[in-house]
Amino acid sequence: MKKALVLMLVGLSVAGCSQTERGAGIGAASGAIIGGIATGNVRGAAVGAAIGGVAGAVIGNVSEQPGQCYYRDRYGNRYIDACPRNY
Numbered sequence: 525m526k527k528a529l530v531l532m533l534v535g536l537s538v539a540g541c542s543q544t545e546r547g548a549g550i551g552a553a554s555g556a557i558i559g560g561i562a563t564g565n566v567r568g569a570a571v572g573a574a575i576g577g578v579a580g581a582v583i584g585n586v587s588e589q590p591g592q593c594y595y596r597d598r599y600g601n602r603y604i605d606a607c608p609r610n611y
Contacts, residue, residue: 543584543585545581545584546584547580547581547582547583547584547585548577548578548580548581548584549577549580550580551576551577551578551579551580551581551583552573552574552576552577552580553573553576554576554580555572555573555574555575555576555577555579555580556569556570556572556573556576557569557572558572558576559571559572559573559575559576560572582594582602591606591607592604592605592606592607593605593606593607593608
């Protein structure tokens with residue numbers, strides 16, 4: 525019951541946000557959970573939240589830019605460029 529209540533409150537807290545803010549919030553929460561589980565301590569959860577927040581903000585920001593797509597090259601670098609025609 526507590527988990528359902530927490531999830532509902534988190535959902536309501538990001539309901540009025542922009543895509544960038546929503547992406548950052550969801551990324552930070554997911555990163556904190558994954559980092560905490562993977563390392564078993566608070567430091568891992570904090571690092572996961574920071575990395576997830578930045579990644580979520582980048583992805584959310586791209587979704588606000590019509591005609592722009594988010595890409596990743598073979599080296600893992602992320603960049604934004606124009607989407608292919610008829611996309």
